[in-house]
Amino acid sequence: MTLSRRGFLNVAAIGAAGTFAADMTRFDMLRHSAWADEAKKQGKRVILLWLAGGASQLETFDPKPGRPTGGPYRAIPTSATGVHISELLPKMAARIQQTTAIVRSLNTKNADHGGGATIMETGRIKDPGIEYPDLGAVCAKELGRLDSAVPDYVSMYTSTEGRRKGGSGFLGSRYAPMFLSESMQPENIRRLESISDLDHQDRLALRELLAKKFTQNRNSDSLGSHTQAYQRVRGLMASEKLFDIEQEPAEMRAKYGPTQFGQQCLIARRLVEAGVPFVKVARAWWDSHGENFETHRELCADLDHSMSALLDDLKDRGLLEHTLVLTFGEFGRTPGINASLGRDHFAAAWSATLSGCGVRGGACFGKTDEDGHKVADGEVGAGDLFATILSALGIDPLKEYHVGARPVPLSDFGSKPIKDVLI
Amino acid sequence: MASDPTKLNKTxxxxxxxxxxxxxxxxxxxxxxxxxxxxxxxxxxxxxxxPQSTAFGGEGHQSYVTGVVLPTPNVAVSSSYDGQLIWWDVEKREPTRKVKAHELWMRRLVISPDGKTIASVADDMQCKLWNAETGEMLRQFSDHKAMTPHDFPSMLHAVAFSADGKFIATGDKVGHVAIWEATSGSKVGTVEAPGLYTWDPKQRRHSIGGIRALAFSPDNKLLAVGGIGQIGNIDHLDAPARVEIFDWQKGERKHELNNDKFKALVEDLAFDPASQWLLSSGGAGDGFVTFVSPETGKVIHQDKLPMHVHQLALNEASDTLFAVGHHKIVVCEFKATDPPPAAPAEAAKS
Structure with missing residues (x-):
């Protein structure tokens, strides 16, 4: 791994000062604090629609109609001139120009579920020597507020196949996701039935009184941290209603539709509206080794409706320009159609989308060959996609964290943002 | 009998x-x-x-061709995911008529035994009858919900005429079958085969399967329904090929046949005109053919085929099958062995 000159100087300076700490990232934050603060001030947020199992690019954003690999579905024009997507996504087709950029030239080189997911969660290949944080944790750190009363990172993955919690790696548990797997409501944050609301309030008042007396004439970071942690827990408890879509008017719930994914997209909107910087909604399971076309007929209908409703709702609320909505999974699917009319794992030429914040709607970057076997133009990797995501959010992808003496850039070494899809 | 499934031989x-x-x-x-x-x-x-295949020319379909029938030896009619019916001159291999038939993907096309009426089904969940000669739509009907109970789009894959042409059966993704009187379009019966539809609510949260094939017995009393059984891992066609046989007028299921040899999807069904066997065929990675007794439900003979079969045709004697599918066409004979020639003395007596 290359050590950048800037990274080296930082490490040298830190080493000379003899001020190593467990979480070295705070040193680099000083240098970038102006940028990061600006991003936070603007309230940038991310919703990742994780297409778990690997959606087919040919049945979504890179159709090849009429080719032997193309399958039976037509390509339809979108609102962006010259850009066609699968007819399975008619609602998204009407929204491309206004909201969404397509990247058609991902080559992420790993078509194994676990390995592919690691790459697409962290933007780089696994390194046995270091545990990288996933995109959610990075965004939680970069966009979250220390004084936030809501979670920084919420991850929903209710299906069991391929379920991955994601993780904050070397950033530590502070940036780990609030993970919802069994229910759309977080567990263990509800006030105990045995404690009345009045008792709960009284306890708060007593705690504050005692804390105030205790901290008088004491000046300690750990005391402040303790108070902050307590406030955060109380905030999380109070955030329970954010996960309750019954709080929404029936008309709004109807817009998102009855599917679980649609409902989770509505929760995601409620969360980002309340200030949660990163929400991941996993929609499993696209792993269509058999009956690819029937599977995508179902799942694309769900994606098309839910994603369109989400983008419309964010736009109507003035949130879309500050919220980046992403779609990708661990990989795409083979252009070749197997004997079960399925498509298998494929990472050499597939697609992702970025919508909203910082994104040039209607942009379509990269090109695959006529049958979709290879990237023909504009090949990018996961690191480039992550650099693009961070840039769209106003976060410097070259910014470095430090793990011990080791500098770790936010997006992988050598990666570059795809400028064509950015405003 | 003219055929003997135990003599199945790929030719x-x-x-x-x-x-x-x-x-x-x-x-x-x-x-x-x-x-x-x-x-x-x-x-x-x-x-x-x-054998060399020759493509038809002219402005044809815009997607997979999912059905073809022959009202006369020189007229073919085809259906496609593009929603169009196209009439073709077989000798010239040119289209002669196009009709926008359905709003969504057409899944199957069948023709009445007298060759005068065509029935099409599509994901708009409609069955439409067409005059095979003029292309005029005669009527349409549906008893199939557009959405599954789990709020996803349903699909209408299967349709069949009865042997006398009086009835039509249609079967959808969730296992609902409706039987119709062909001349009036009146619904005259229903049967349910939910065992052919797999909904995975937890692991993968989508569905697979559905009714893919239907066939009436020669006496019209039985209706065979084909697809795939309950699948554990719905990423694959990983369950026994499944056929259910109903006495549809009584609404009774006579047989529930889970093929213990082939994990596969049943794509096509055909009854022996003499009612000695019911043939099912389809596939997953490979293909298969299975003959069962419609009376007992017992397997008479089954064998592997070298490709996933999407449809088959039988010859006039019903002792040869022509199967088409994944990059292959296969012909299999299953002719009854000729009786041994009579001895000269016996021949003289006769």
């Missing part, structure tokens, strides 16, 4: 560049018209020394 195995989705046979010949994943109709004479 032709022909490679083709595309996936053949449907087939019709020109009577008394080895000439097959098949519809394909290359959006085209093709003709091939499988009995030729070196």
């Amino acid at each position: 032709k195995d022909i490679g083709i560049p595309s996936i053949a989705m449907c087939v019709a046979r020109i009577p008394n010949s080895g000439r097959l018209i098949f519809g394909s994943s290359d959006f085209k109709l093709h003709e091939i004479d499988v009995f030729a020394e070196k």
Whole structure:
């Protein structure tokens, strides 16, 4: 791994000062604090629609109609001139120009579920020597507020196949996701039935009184941290209603539709509206080794409706320009159609989308060959996609964290943002 | 009997560049018209020394060709995911008429035994009847919900005429079958085969399967329904090929046949005109053919085929099958062995 000159100087300076700490990232934050603060001030947020199992690019954003690999579905024009997507996504087709950029030239080189997911969660290949944080944790750190009363990172993955919690790696548990797997409501944050609301309030008042007396004439970071942690827990408890879509008017719930994914997209909107910087909604399971076309007929209908409703709702609320909505999974699917009319794992030429914040709607970057076997133009990797995501959010992808003496850039070494899809 | 399934013997195995989705046979010949994943109709004479397929020309379909029937030996009608019905001159291999038939993907096309009426089904969940000669739509009907109970789009894959042409059966993704009187479009019965639909609410949260094939018995009393059984891992076609046989007028299920040899999807069904067997065929990675007794439900004979079969045609004697599917066309004979020649003395007596 290359050590950048800037990274080296930082490490040298830190080493000379003899001020190593467990979480070295705070040193680099000083240098970038102006940028990061600006991003936070603007309230940038991310919703990742994780297409778990690997959606087919040919049945979504890179159709090849009429080719032997193309399958039976037509390509339809979108609102962006010259850009066609699968007819399975008619609602998204009407929204491309206004909201969404397509990247058609991902080559992420790993078509194994676990390995592919690691790459697409962290933007780089696994390194046995270091545990990288996933995109959610990075965004939680970069966009979250220390004084936030809501979670920084919420991850929903209710299906069991391929379920991955994601993780904050070397950033530590502070940036780990609030993970919802069994229910759309977080567990263990509800006030105990045995404690009345009045008792709960009284306890708060007593705690504050005692804390105030205790901290008088004491000046300690750990005391402040303790108070902050307590406030955060109380905030999380109070955030329970954010996960309750019954709080929404029936008309709004109807817009998102009855599917679980649609409902989770509505929760995601409620969360980002309340200030949660990163929400991941996993929609499993696209792993269509058999009956690819029937599977995508179902799942694309769900994606098309839910994603369109989400983008419309964010736009109507003035949130879309500050919220980046992403779609990708661990990989795409083979252009070749197997004997079960399925498509298998494929990472050499597939697609992702970025919508909203910082994104040039209607942009379509990269090109695959006529049958979709290879990237023909504009090949990018996961690191480039992550650099693009961070840039769209106003976060410097070259910014470095430090793990011990080791500098770790936010997006992988050598990666570059795809400028064509950015405003 | 003229046929003997136990004598099944593959006589032709022909490679083709595309996936053949449907087939019709020109009577008394080895000439097959098949519809394909290359959006085209093709003709091939499988009995030729070196069979070569020839694509039909002209402005054809815009997607996979999913059904083909022959109202006369020189007229073919095809259906496609593009929602169009196209009439073709077989000799010229040119289209003669196009009709926008359905709003969504057409899944199957069948023709009445007298060759006068065509029935089409599509994901708009409609069954439409067409005058095979004029292209006029005669009527349409549906008893199939657009959405599954789990709020996803349903699909209408299967349709069949009864042997006397009086009834039509339609079968959808969730296992609902409706039986209709062909002349009036009145619904005259329903049967349910939910065992052919797998909904995975937890692991993968989508569905697979559905009714893919239907066939009436020669006396019209039985209705066979084909697909795939309950699948544990719905990423794959990983469950026994499944056929259910109903006495549809009584609404009774006579047999529930889970094929213990082949994990596969049943794509096509055909009854022996003499009611000695019910033939099912389909596939997953490979293909299969299974003959069962409609009376007992017992397997008479089954064998592997070298490709996933999407449809098959039988000859006039029902002792030869022509199967089309994944990059292959296969011909299998299952002729009853001729009785041994009579001894000269016996022959003289007679």
